[in-house]
Amino acid sequence: MKQFMFLFKGGDDVWDAKSPEEQGKHMEEWQQWIGEMAQQEKFVGAERLYPQGNTIHPGTIKITDRPLSEAKELVGGYVTVTSNSLEEATEMAKGCPGLQWETSVEVREVWPVKA
Amino acid sequence: MKKKEDINKTLNNLFRQESGKMVAVLIKIFGTENIELAEDVVQDALISALETWKYRGMPENPKAWLYRTARNKAIDIIRRKKHSKTIDFSDPERKLLISEYTLATTMDNFWKEQHIQDDFLAMMYACCHPDISQENQITFILKSLCGFSTKEVARSFLVSEDTISKRLYRTKEYFRKHKIRPRIPFPEEINAKTAVVLRTIYLMFNEGYNSTHSDQLIRKDLISQALWLCKSLLDNKSTQTPEVYALMALMSFHAARVDSRVTEQGALIRLADQDRNSWNQELISLGSMYLNQAAFGKTLTTYHLEAAIAYQHCIASNYENTNWKEILTYYDLLLVIAYDPVVFLNRCLVMLELNGPDEALEAIKKIQNHKIISKYYLYHAILGEIHERLKASSKAVAYYQQAIQLTQSKPEKRLLKQKITNLNG
Numbered sequence: 001m002k003q004f005m006f007l008f009k010g011g012d013d014v015w016d017a018k019s020p021e022e023q024g025k026h027m028e029e030w031q032q033w034i035g036e037m038a039q040q041e042k043f044v045g046a047e048r049l050y051p052q053g054n055t056i057h058p059g060t061i062k063i064t065d066r067p068l069s070e071a072k073e074l075v076g077g078y079v080t081v082t083s084n085s086l087e088e089a090t091e092m093a094k095g096c097p098g099l100q101w102e103t104s105v106e107v108r109e110v111w112p113v114k115a
Numbered sequence: 116m117k118k119k120e121d122i123n124k125t126l127n128n129l130f131r132q133e134s135g136k137m138v139a140v141l142i143k144i145f146g147t148e149n150i151e152l153a154e155d156v157v158q159d160a161l162i163s164a165l166e167t168w169k170y171r172g173m174p175e176n177p178k179a180w181l182y183r184t185a186r187n188k189a190i191d192i193i194r195r196k197k198h199s200k201t202i203d204f205s206d207p208e209r210k211l212l213i214s215e216y217t218l219a220t221t222m223d224n225f226w227k228e229q230h231i232q233d234d235f236l237a238m239m240y241a242c243c244h245p246d247i248s249q250e251n252q253i254t255f256i257l258k259s260l261c262g263f264s265t266k267e268v269a270r271s272f273l274v275s276e277d278t279i280s281k282r283l284y285r286t287k288e289y290f291r292k293h294k295i296r297p298r299i300p301f302p303e304e305i306n307a308k309t310a311v312v313l314r315t316i317y318l319m320f321n322e323g324y325n326s327t328h329s330d331q332l333i334r335k336d337l338i339s340q341a342l343w344l345c346k347s348l349l350d351n352k353s354t355q356t357p358e359v360y361a362l363m364a365l366m367s368f369h370a371a372r373v374d375s376r377v378t379e380q381g382a383l384i385r386l387a388d389q390d391r392n393s394w395n396q397e398l399i400s401l402g403s404m405y406l407n408q409a410a411f412g413k414t415l416t417t418y419h420l421e422a423a424i425a426y427q428h429c430i431a432s433n434y435e436n437t438n439w440k441e442i443l444t445y446y447d448l449l450l451v452i453a454y455d456p457v458v459f460l461n462r463c464l465v466m467l468e469l470n471g472p473d474e475a476l477e478a479i480k481k482i483q484n485h486k487i488i489s490k491y492y493l494y495h496a497i498l499g500e501i502h503e504r505l506k507a508s509s510k511a512v513a514y515y516q517q518a519i520q521l522t523q524s525k526p527e528k529r530l531l532k533q534k535i536t537n538l539n540g
Contacts, residue, residue, distance in 0.1 A: 031211065031220035038210045046214035077216065 003044060003110040004089035006079045006096065010072035011103030012051050018101075029097035037081055037092060048077040076103065080110065126168070129177055130161055131340075135260035136231050137185050139238040139297070144189055144212075144225050146203050147241070147290040147297065154259065156192065160185040186226050190218060233299060235260070236351055239344065241297035243311045247286055252315050253322075254282040261340045270333050271322060299353055306356060306414075312348070313362050313418070316341050320366050324373060338370055349405075360409035361418035367402030368425035371395040383526040387434040399429045417452055420445045439469040456488045463497055472504035492521035496531060508538050 015023065037043040051074060055064050067074055076098075083089040086109060093105045134157050141153035163184050164177070174180040193212050196202050204213050211217040224230070242255050250272075257263040257271065258279070265283070269276045289295075300308040323337030345363045348354045375389040406422050424445045431437040446462040449455075459482055467475035479497060488494050499514035512535050519531045 027216070027220050031217045034214065034217050035211055038207065043210060046216050048215040079214075079216070 001082045001084065002089075002112070004081055004083050004086070005108050005110055006081070006089075006093050007106040007108060008076045008078065008096070008098050009069075009104045009106060010074060010076070011098055011101045012074060012076060013071060014101040014103075026097060026101065033095050033097055034079065036095075037079075042081045042083065042092070044080040044082060046077065046079040049075060051076070072102075072104075123165075125173065125177065126161070126164060129181065131262040132343075133178055133181055134161070134262035135238075136235045137182065138259050139234040140225055140231055141185065141189060142238060142297065143234050144209070144222075145192075145201075146206070146209075147295045148203070149201060150259070150287050150290055152192065152201070156185055156188045159188055182226055186222055190222055193218065193222075232347065232351060234297070236347060236354060237297035237299050239312055239347075240300060240308055241290075241295050242286070243308070243315050244289075244295070245311060247289055249315060249318065251282045251286045253319055254279055255286040256315065256319070256344070257337075257340070258283055261344075263336075263340075267333065267336070271337055299351070302353070305353065306358070309348070309354060309356055309358060313345075313358060316344050317362060317366070317418075319344075320369070324369055335373075338366075338373065342366055342370065357409045357412045357414045358416050358418055360405045361416055361422050364402045364405035364409055365418050365422035365425055367398045367405060368422060368429050371398035371402065371429060377526070381526060383530045385530070386428065391433065394429065402426065402429070415448070415452070417449060420449045420452070437468070439465055443469055456482050456485050457491070457493070460488065460491070460493055460497060464500070467497075467501060467504065472501045475501050476505070490521060492518040492527065494518075495521065499531075499534065503534070503538065512538055 015026075018026070034043055034046065051067070053067050055067055056062075057064070069075070081089065081092060083092065086107065089109075090107050093107045096103070096105050099105060137157045137160070138150075138153050141156050142150055145152050160181055164181055168174070168177075193202070197204075197213055202209065202212075204210060211221040238260060239256065242260070243252050247255070254268055254272075257268045258265065263271070265276050265279050269279045272279075319337055320341035323334040323341065342363070345359060345366065348359045349363060371394050372389065374395075375391075375393045376384055378384060402422070403426065406419075406426060409419055409422065424442050427438050427442050427445075443462070443465050446458065446465055449458050450462070460479070463475050463479045466478050475497075479494075479501065482488050482494075495514045495518035499511045499518060502508075502511035502514060515531045515535050515538075519528050522528060522531075
């Protein structure tokens with residue numbers, strides 16, 4: 001079984017514009033989506049990132065106090081799942097509730113820990 | 116703003132009622148191998164409440180405040196222990212706690228009202244596992260599910276706090292080793308498992324009802340906790356069996372009379388001499404209601420019969436007007452369900468009232484050679500009573516003296532001495 005990572009990008013502006021109730025409801029949808037994958041024993045782990053951060057630039061070791069990406073390219077978090085193929089993983093990723101809040105999902109295969 | 120004592124009192128009541136439920140939910144979140152962690156979180160939430168409410172006053176919904184605080188503390192702990200091995204996150208129920216995407220929502224699911232009551236009952240069944248000794252069961256229930264302090268449990272059983280700590284430790288070790296998953300029993304096993312839970316509740320009740328040695332406050336606490344635990348079984352559709360109703364009826368009838376059994380100085384008052392006006396009519400009518408509900412289905416348990424006997428006592432206008440005939444029938448049925456020499460002994464007392472001392476004497480002779488009974492104070496006390504009615508005073512005194520030798524209870528001794536004085540006087 002292969003592992004895939006869903007990388008979530010953008011959508012922070014939409015999130016910020018919503019009320020706490022709407023955000024709460026939105027997170028229930030995440031719960032349901034991830035919960036279903038967990039029930040099929042395909043869920044491995046997930047982390048969510050704050051939008052703030054530092055970027056260290058190569059060569060000069062210059063530091064800027066923000067991530068390098070444009071807002072819509074900003075990585076907001078990831079979910080790791082197990083899946084047989086990129087196609088199957090992509091199907092799973094289509095259920096991500098963030099897609100309705102202008103978050104894009106990038107599906108990438110994880111380099112295997114064991115060969 | 117409320118005074119500090121008021122807050123302490125409200126908090127104490129609230130804590131008694133809610134701590135057990137919070138512990139049950141937190142044990143579900145952390146697993147039975149982390150009972151202490153669950154108890155610590157509840158303790159922390161209580162301290163936070165005390166600190167905050169002291170300055171800001173009581174919140175509008177203190178219960179919700181406590182739950183919220185415990186929930187938030189549980190989230191902190193999950194975040195802290197995410198990468199340690201303390202909590203088994205591979206468990207399907209806990210898997211979604213490890214990600215921030217799902218932590219809060221999953222946590223809220225654990226704290227939904229309809230789950231809380233089930234978790235509490237599930238924990239009660241788990242505590243009453245046959246592999247855990249009965250005294251350890253009661254100790255654990257009082258401490259973890261009824262919010263007693265170790266000191267209060269120690270006072271309930273007249274043992275040292277050290278003994279209580281050891282009992283608690285053993286029970287927690289059992290849970291840790293066996294990784295028990297608390298759950299409400301399946302329908303096909305509900306009767307057998309509930310029987311064990313009921314036996315423990317009744318024992319707790321009797322500890323409060325019969326123990327003349329410990330102080331009044333603790334006794335009342337034990338009685339009300341036993342009633343509360345039984346009531347929570349009745350509040351759930353899958354656990355409200357006829358047997359539970361029967362025990363609830365029995366305990367209600369007993370509890371109705373609890374204040375009339377002893378004088379303010381702690382001396383025992385015989386049923387015949389009790390002030391029937393002081394019996395709690397509200398509890399008696401509640402008991403009758405439960406007894407009616409206990410009658411559905413085909414089960415006839417000892418609780419049913421004991422409740423029926425207690426009911427007859429409760430409705431009699433005075434001792435002489437007691438329906439002894441009806442009561443004798445219940446005793447006969449009790450002996451059919453399970454022969455018990457102590458029940459037989461009590462039946463002799465009923466014979467004495469119904470048919471007089473000669474027949475009672477005939478009856479009691481049948482168990483005179485019983486090893487345990489011949490050393491039981493009540494056997495000699497009843498023989499004394501019978502001989503008193505036969506006007507054989509010197510024999511009666513001798514039996515009463517024998518009974519005094521055999522009982523450890525000071526109020527019982529006092530009552531028996533009084534009888535001797537009356538005969539001699």
